[in-house]
Amino acid sequence: MGESSSRERDLVLAPNEYAFISDQTKGNINVYVGPFKTSLANTDQPVIFNSESKRFERCLLEQSISVFATAPEGWYLVMKNPPKDSHQPKNGTVSNLTELEIGHKVNTPGPISFALWPGQMSRVLKGHHLRSNQYLTVRVYDEESARKHWSKAVIKPQSGNAQIHEEVGLTEADVPDLTLGNLLVIKGTEISFYIPPTGMEVVRDEQGQYVREAVTLERLEYCILLDEDGNKRFIQGPDVVFPKPTETFVEKNGTRKFRAIELNENSGLFIKVIAPYEEKGQLYKVGDELFITGKEQMIYFPRPEHAIIKYGEQEIHYAVAIPAGEGRYVLDRMSGQVFLQTGPSMFLPDPRRQVIVRRVLEPSQVQLWFPGNQEALEHNLHLKELLRKEKGEYATESQLLQLKAEKRSAVAPAPGAADGFAGDDFSRKTKFTPPRTITLDTKYDGAVAIAVWTGYAILVVSKTGERQVIVGPGTHQLGYDEALEPMTLSTGTPKSDSKPLKTVYLRVLHNKVSDQVKVETADFCEVSVELSYRVNFEGNPALWFNVENYVKFLTEHMRSILRNAIKQLGIEAFYADSIRIIRDTILGLPEEGKRPGRHFEENGMQIYDVEVLNVSISDAEIEKMLVQAQRKVFEQTLAISSERRHLNFVRENEEIKRQISHAQSETRQGELKLQIQEMVTELELRLSRLNTEVQAEQSKLEAKWASQEMLGKINGAELERQKATANLDIETAKQRLDQRLEALQAEVQAMVAKAEAISPDFIAALQAFGDKALAERMAESMAPLAILGGKSVAEVLSSLLKGTKLETIMLKQPPQI
Numbered sequence: 001m002g003e004s005s006s007r008e009r010d011l012v013l014a015p016n017e018y019a020f021i022s023d024q025t026k027g028n029i030n031v032y033v034g035p036f037k038t039s040l041a042n043t044d045q046p047v048i049f050n051s052e053s054k055r056f057e058r059c060l061l062e063q064s065i066s067v068f069a070t071a072p073e074g075w076y077l078v079m080k081n082p083p084k085d086s087h088q089p090k091n092g093t094v095s096n097l098t099e100l101e102i103g104h105k106v107n108t109p110g111p112i113s114f115a116l117w118p119g120q121m122s123r124v125l126k127g128h129h130l131r132s133n134q135y136l137t138v139r140v141y142d143e144e145s146a147r148k149h150w151s152k153a154v155i156k157p158q159s160g161n162a163q164i165h166e167e168v169g170l171t172e173a174d175v176p177d178l179t180l181g182n183l184l185v186i187k188g189t190e191i192s193f194y195i196p197p198t199g200m201e202v203v204r205d206e207q208g209q210y211v212r213e214a215v216t217l218e219r220l221e222y223c224i225l226l227d228e229d230g231n232k233r234f235i236q237g238p239d240v241v242f243p244k245p246t247e248t249f250v251e252k253n254g255t256r257k258f259r260a261i262e263l264n265e266n267s268g269l270f271i272k273v274i275a276p277y278e279e280k281g282q283l284y285k286v287g288d289e290l291f292i293t294g295k296e297q298m299i300y301f302p303r304p305e306h307a308i309i310k311y312g313e314q315e316i317h318y319a320v321a322i323p324a325g326e327g328r329y330v331l332d333r334m335s336g337q338v339f340l341q342t343g344p345s346m347f348l349p350d351p352r353r354q355v356i357v358r359r360v361l362e363p364s365q366v367q368l369w370f371p372g373n374q375e376a377l378e379h380n381l382h383l384k385e386l387l388r389k390e391k392g393e394y395a396t397e398s399q400l401l402q403l404k405a406e407k408r409s410a411v412a413p414a415p416g417a418a419d420g421f422a423g424d425d426f427s428r429k430t431k432f433t434p435p436r437t438i439t440l441d442t443k444y445d446g447a448v449a450i451a452v453w454t455g456y457a458i459l460v461v462s463k464t465g466e467r468q469v470i471v472g473p474g475t476h477q478l479g480y481d482e483a484l485e486p487m488t489l490s491t492g493t494p495k496s497d498s499k500p501l502k503t504v505y506l507r508v509l510h511n512k513v514s515d516q517v518k519v520e521t522a523d524f525c526e527v528s529v530e531l532s533y534r535v536n537f538e539g540n541p542a543l544w545f546n547v548e549n550y551v552k553f554l555t556e557h558m559r560s561i562l563r564n565a566i567k568q569l570g571i572e573a574f575y576a577d578s579i580r581i582i583r584d585t586i587l588g589l590p591e592e593g594k595r596p597g598r599h600f601e602e603n604g605m606q607i608y609d610v611e612v613l614n615v616s617i618s619d620a621e622i623e624k625m626l627v628q629a630q631r632k633v634f635e636q637t638l639a640i641s642s643e644r645r646h647l648n649f650v651r652e653n654e655e656i657k658r659q660i661s662h663a664q665s666e667t668r669q670g671e672l673k674l675q676i677q678e679m680v681t682e683l684e685l686r687l688s689r690l691n692t693e694v695q696a697e698q699s700k701l702e703a704k705w706a707s708q709e710m711l712g713k714i715n716g717a718e719l720e721r722q723k724a725t726a727n728l729d730i731e732t733a734k735q736r737l738d739q740r741l742e743a744l745q746a747e748v749q750a751m752v753a754k755a756e757a758i759s760p761d762f763i764a765a766l767q768a769f770g771d772k773a774l775a776e777r778m779a780e781s782m783a784p785l786a787i788l789g790g791k792s793v794a795e796v797l798s799s800l801l802k803g804t805k806l807e808t809i810m811l812k813q814p815p816q817i
Contacts, residue, residue, distance in 0.1 A: 009040045011061060018089065018115035019064045022047045022056065029097055029118040033089045051121045069122040071110030076154070077193045079120040084665045094277060109154045125210075127195045127792040129204060130188035132158065133214045135242045137203045138196055139307045143180045146199030150175050150226035158188065183245030188214065200425050215241040215249060220260045222301050232304045236260075252420075261300040266319035269295035270351040275305040289352045291317075309351070319348035320356060327447035327477040332354045338480035340447055359448055359480055368452060368504055369484055387752065407575035448478040455509035457537070459485035459545040469507065469541035486544055490552040493530075496551065506544060508537040514613075515555045521562050525571035526618040527584065529562065534609035543604040550603055558607075561585060571617070578615040586610045744774060 013034030023028050024043040032038065040046075046064030047056040081100040088198070089095045097118050102735055109127075116122060128136055140146050145224060176184060182204070186194050196202055199740055215223045217237025225233040225247040232250070235241045237257075243249060249256040261269065271290040274779060278284070284305070292300060322328055322343030331338050333353055335481040340349050349356055360383040362371070370376045452472030453696040460468045463481040470476045478484075484504040491501050494516040512535040520526050533554065537544045547553045565585040566574055587610060598607040662766045748770065 007062075009042075011040055012047075013065065014093070016068045016070070017065050017115065018068065019061075019066065020047050020049065020118050021045070021064070022058075031095050031115060031118060033090045033091050033093055033095070033108070033115045036092055036094070038094075042578050049118060049121075053732055056118070060629060062551070066116075068113045068115055069124065069742075070113040071108065071124050073126045075192075076107055076109040076125055077112060078105060078107055078123045078125060079116075080105045080199070080752065081117075081119050083117060089113075089117060100805075104145075105201075106145075107149075107196055107200075109195045123457045127154065127193055128210055129193055130158075130186070130191055130211060133216050134188040134242050136186040136194060136211060137185045137205075137212050137245060138186055138200050139203050140178050140180055140184075140200055140555075141184045142199035142201070143178055146178045146197065147175060149197035149199055150178070151197075153197040153200075154193070156193035158190055158192045177434060185242055185245055187242045189240060189242075195220050198760075207600075217257055218298065218313045219239060220643050221257050222260060224302070225255045226250050234302055234304060236301050261302075261316065263292070265293035265315070266346050266348055268317050269315065270309040270311050272304055272307045274307045277303075277305045291350050291352055293348065308532075311351075313613045317348070317351055319346040322347050322446065325475050326449060328357055329357050329480045331357045331480075340477055341761075342477060342481050356479070358383060360387060361448065361756060365483070368486055368502065369448075370692055371503075378565045396787075401421055413761075414793055429634065432722060435767050446477075447480075449475050450478065450484065451475050452505075455507060457506045457508045457541065458504055459506075467542065467545075469544060479761060487545070490549060490555070493549055495555045497549075500549075506550075508544065511535040511537075513554055514559070515550055517559050517562050519566040519572040521566055521569055521574050523570045526573070527571070527578075528614075528616045528618065529560075529567070530613040530615075531582070532611040533558070533586075533607050534611070536606050536608055537604050537608045538599075539604040541604075543602070547603040547605075550605060553602070554600070554605065558586060575615070575617065579612045582615075583610060632684050643654060663698050738775075 011019060011021070011032060013036040014033055015035045017034040019032045020029050020034060021040065024045050029047065036635040042062070046059055048064055048066070049055075050057050050061050065729040069079070070719065081102050082104055084101055087098070095117075098119060100119055101592050102119075130136065130323045141458065141778050145792040184200075184231055194202075204210055205212050215235075217223060217235065217239050219238050221237040223235050223241050225241070225243050227233070227244065233247065237591075252258070252299045269292045270293055271287055272285045273290065276283070276285055284290075289309075290306075320328060322345050324340065327340045327342040328347060329338050330341050330347075330349060331354065333355060338357065361380045363381065365375060366373070366377045366380050396587040414434055416646065450458060450470070452470050452474050454473045457469055457471045458476070459665075460470060460476065460478065461484075462479060467485075486504050486505065489503065490497055490562055491499050495513075511534070513535055515531050515533070517529045517531065519529060533552070562582065562585060565581070569581070583595070586607060588598050589595070597609075600606070751770070
């Protein structure tokens with residue numbers, strides 16, 4: 001028993017093992033590190049450190065033995081409460097508790113293995129391997145340690161280059177913001193392996209994983225990143241998207257990437273601007289609403305300034321097909337006006353202003369406009385029930401989807417990888433696939449359409465009081481505020497109001513109205529007349545509906561006319577020729593073989609024919625007496641007719657003779673008239689010729705007179721030009737002469753000065769010689785002027801030298817022969 005107890009107190013530690021032993025007398029906790037063997041005293045108590053409660057708990061000796069904290073190559077060890085001297089317990093020794101840095105934590109990359117001091121906690125983590133589409137989120141928990149050990153992080157670049165720090169920007173000179181609590185993102189596109197330094201730790205995601213998956217975007221894909229400040233960032237593919245530390249991916253239906261929205265000319269998106277921005281020189285303000293269709297942008301990628309306005313689950317607004325002859329009611333949300341959009345067209349309403357609405361008819365309107373159409377009645381009852389539930393004024397297209405007989409549903413593919421080849425491929429089916437077809441069932445989707453048959457007309461009245469008459473054949477689409485004006489018609493024979501017929505269709509061609517009229521003759525005999533009127537509506541269609549009950553209006557008026565006309569006749573006269581009398585009374589007397597009929601100015605109604613179906617006398621005895629009297633009259637009529645035929649023969653024979661004489665006389669008179677007309681025509685022809693000749697001669701004289709005036713003006717202008725030229729020549733010659741005289745006078749004065757020493761006789765001789773030479777030269781120069789002026793040279797020189805000293809010389813000169 002003693003030996004067994006001593007063995008239980010023996011502590012044997014193998015290499016890579018250690019144990020905490022508490023000295024119960026002093027309260028110290030020693031760490032025994034293997035390989036080691038010792039026998040524990042009674043005061044020694046094995047303990048273990050509870051990392052959760054942070055307390056040492058008593059345990060059995062075997063339970064106190066722990067394994068070294070070991071981190072192999074590619075792993076790292078996270079240790080809390082490191083020793084201040086950075087030394088761990090040595091192997092094969094017993095060590096007292098050293099001073100620890102309580103609350104601190106260090107990261108030590110492997111390979112490493114050591115025993116822990118009492119109070120230390122450790123965790124071994126695998127180094128973080130990253131693919132190009134993965135990343136880590138690293139948090140700074142100790143700012144000072146992070147800055148100090150920043151360059152000691154174990155990092156391997158994705159390219160395999162040894163110059164890791166320079167390539168990924170992790171040098172001490174380029175340290176990022178390492179503020180306490182700050183987050184950094186380690187991207188797999190730059191780093192393939194990472195172990196954080198002391199002061200930093202890798203943050204787990206929601207699933208407890210250290211390595212996070214980035215989003216790989218293909219073409220036509222995008223993702224949305226939401227920052228802590230509420231701003232969103234939209235990234236378009238192809239790209240590998242890494243969020244910022246404060247950003248998270250926006251997910252929808254379990255996926256973080258979305259397809260761009262494909263638009264065409266018949267589809268669009270309703271966008272609300274939630275942040276101001278400028279694009280292509282245009283400024284968009286907060287609150288602006290845009291409607292982007294495929295005409296402006298075939299592929300739409302969302303942007304942070306845009307928010308899609310959805311109605312229910314509908315994001316894309318599609319055009320509605322409006323076939324020919326149909327239409328849609330469109331409500332203008334701004335003005336409240338409802339207008340009619342007619343086909344054929346693909347109508348894409350602008351949701352900023354336009355909403356397609358349905359018109360709900362009252363049951364009475366359906367029965368009146370579409371008599372016997374039970375399907376249309378049920379459809380409008382459904383619409384009316386929907387409006388009652390929605391408590392709305394208009395029935396929109398989105399509210400009426402529940403009335404569709406067939407509902408289309410689209411199943412979205414589940415996110416995740418699919419089996420098989422995922423690249424581009426071509427698949428061809430082994431069986432015939434019919435082409436895509438679209439079935440348009442727009443019977444009750446569009447505007448209310450009224451088909452007007454041939455020979456009929458309807459009156460369309462709007463709430464604003466506008467009236468329009470539609471004449472068939474054709475189809476009219478009613479506006480939202482338009483309705484058909486009903487009529488009430490008398491029925492039965494004779495016509496009465498006991499069972500009126502209510503309708504909106506007016507028969508305007510070949511209408512037939514039958515009636516029975518009770519009349520009384522001048523001799524108080526009662527007669528019953530059955531008639532059938534043939535009626536057309538002519539002229540201005542706006543008048544056709546002015547009378548609500550045209551049947552009553554027609555029959556009552558014609559009854560009055562017939563009673564008045566027949567009252568003027570006796571029964572014998574009327575009964576003998578009743579059909580003619582009735583037709584003459586109603587249709588008027590024939591004119592050129594055609595009766596004018598009876599026209600009603602009130603509503604444009606025209607009775608163009610009438611059929612007398614039956615004329616009967618109420619008293620049978622009177623009718624029998626009339627038949628006998630008519631038989632006697634018939635016999636007398638035959639005798640008179642024979643004599644009348646002989647008389648007619650004689651009259652016609654004599655009439656033919658008179659006509660022959662008249663014809664011969666008219667022929668002679670015609671010949672004389674023709675001769676007179678020929679003479680008058682010949683006289684008019686001669687007068688016309690004389691007038692023409694007189695006018696021609698007068699025109700020649702006027703032309704000659706105009707020509708003479710023009711020639712006179714031309715000659716006068718020519719003389720004026722010659723006179724101006726001559727005056728210019730005279731002026732020019734005068735100027736030249738003055739210049740010459742000045743020169744000669746200077747020469748004379750010079751000669752006089754030289755000859756002062758000469759004797760007077762010699763001077764007189766020279767002077768006489770000079771005067772003679774001067775006179776000769778002047779005569780030569782003035783000869784052209786004399787010719788132009790029509791004077792002699794002497795007269796011209798005298799007029800020019802008058803008042804000068806040379807005048808005396810000219811007087812002394814003898815005349816030349």
